[in-house]
Amino acid sequence: MPINDKLFGLYTSSLSLYTIQALKTLIFIRYGLSDITELKLRSVPHPVVPGVGLIQNSEGERIEDGILVGTVRMGYGHHRMAYSVYTWAVHQKQKAYLHDILAFDIKESHAIKEIDGFYSQMSRSSSEMGGIIEWLWGQLMSQGNISSLQFSVELAERYKNLLGGLSPEMPYISTYPLNGQIAVESGFKKVIHLIPDNYPQYYLLAPGAINLVQSPASYMKFIEMGVPKESLAVAGHWVSQKIASNAIIDSENRINRDDKKLKRRFLLSIGGAGAQKNYTLNLLSKIKSKLISEKFYLWINTGDHEILYRDLKEKANELGIPYTTIEDWNIFQAFCKERALSNFDEPATLSLVFFNFKNYYHAFSATDELISISDILITKPSELAFFPIPKIFIRRVGDHEAASAFRSMELGEGTMECREPEHAIEMLELFLEKSGIFIRMNECIIRNAREGVYDGSKNAISMI
Numbered sequence: 001m002p003i004n005d006k007l008f009g010l011y012t013s014s015l016s017l018y019t020i021q022a023l024k025t026l027i028f029i030r031y032g033l034s035d036i037t038e039l040k041l042r043s044v045p046h047p048v049v050p051g052v053g054l055i056q057n058s059e060g061e062r063i064e065d066g067i068l069v070g071t072v073r074m075g076y077g078h079h080r081m082a083y084s085v086y087t088w089a090v091h092q093k094q095k096a097y098l099h100d101i102l103a104f105d106i107k108e109s110h111a112i113k114e115i116d117g118f119y120s121q122m123s124r125s126s127s128e129m130g131g132i133i134e135w136l137w138g139q140l141m142s143q144g145n146i147s148s149l150q151f152s153v154e155l156a157e158r159y160k161n162l163l164g165g166l167s168p169e170m171p172y173i174s175t176y177p178l179n180g181q182i183a184v185e186s187g188f189k190k191v192i193h194l195i196p197d198n199y200p201q202y203y204l205l206a207p208g209a210i211n212l213v214q215s216p217a218s219y220m221k222f223i224e225m226g227v228p229k230e231s232l233a234v235a236g237h238w239v240s241q242k243i244a245s246n247a248i249i250d251s252e253n254r255i256n257r258d259d260k261k262l263k264r265r266f267l268l269s270i271g272g273a274g275a276q277k278n279y280t281l282n283l284l285s286k287i288k289s290k291l292i293s294e295k296f297y298l299w300i301n302t303g304d305h306e307i308l309y310r311d312l313k314e315k316a317n318e319l320g321i322p323y324t325t326i327e328d329w330n331i332f333q334a335f336c337k338e339r340a341l342s343n344f345d346e347p348a349t350l351s352l353v354f355f356n357f358k359n360y361y362h363a364f365s366a367t368d369e370l371i372s373i374s375d376i377l378i379t380k381p382s383e384l385a386f387f388p389i390p391k392i393f394i395r396r397v398g399d400h401e402a403a404s405a406f407r408s409m410e411l412g413e414g415t416m417e418c419r420e421p422e423h424a425i426e427m428l429e430l431f432l433e434k435s436g437i438f439i440r441m442n443e444c445i446i447r448n449a450r451e452g453v454y455d456g457s458k459n460a461i462s463m464i
Contacts, residue, residue, distance in 0.1 A: 008226065024151065052098060179206075
């Protein structure tokens, strides 16, 4: 069993090495990766966040200084983490550039996109079919062993051209392992890697970088796995600047809304893989009478999933539930402004509102904006599990997500995972009653915020 210095000095088996080389050869042949694509990396303005540049293979602003924030467009989670970082950078008046390794129309990116397409398809299938399919996918998603890290690091050596021409003197903050691994292989001197979720796996690491985790439990598990402590640190949760900075005042306003007996605002956020279709359709059917009688508000952000958006509207029509749709970003911003948590005058609106956006950045960042005006978030235990808002967790996609729900429960701000819609409705009804759980969760969030739990992205910026 040879020791690999690029893997924290950990052992990999000879069989694993042979398997990795065979797989790498197949991928190189399949996508023609033997020939390296030359890139001309420039920056264009971000469509949502002023002061942030998007790195593209095109004409534009030369990139000479500032912070590079690396991500990959796989679902919404990694981009949401990157969003949390560059919102803090802008708040601190630092120039930030978003480096999405799937933003380039080249064979290297196409290879990763096809892998992501398979991941999204399997996530949807496992969620919809359940049973043995869900179990098998869950097992696969929790088996990120040392061999998978070895393969990823070797692939990163080939992908160095994705950072070609950018100065290794610039700090690089990674929100996806391959990004961090590419930056290390490219000789960047300051690489900080943000690890997602709360389930430690080797393939989530970037050897040679400072690897930041969101919880003490995750840190201790990585140490137990043999990762050197000098390569690890606990930073806190990856939360965007507006939400993290206002966690206390927003929680106080939610408590005040409860005192004033204002209708609860539930936000249901669909993930990037769009894997909650049947669950959400069933949920709508079972809360039909409550929505028609306007017992509470239900806001559903369908992101950029057009088919899911259409199916949900058809279901609401079939059930006779009146609804509003918002697709325009300017109208959306006005909707949010009118419903600030500090504004206790409720604007007139239907109980059910669907949101859908053509623009990818609008699609996932809309959830951050809606969290700021919602009372309770309904979500699978993804990266949103770490946000400072009371949460109802619905069925996970992959067994690794279970640990994120445990983290939220440990902090007193989320429910257990509700595998079936009937269970989620029980939790919803609990929040509608004067049970005290809503107040207690907000009080826990206030305590956690004072302890800096939600300052992970801010802390990552401070390490530059």
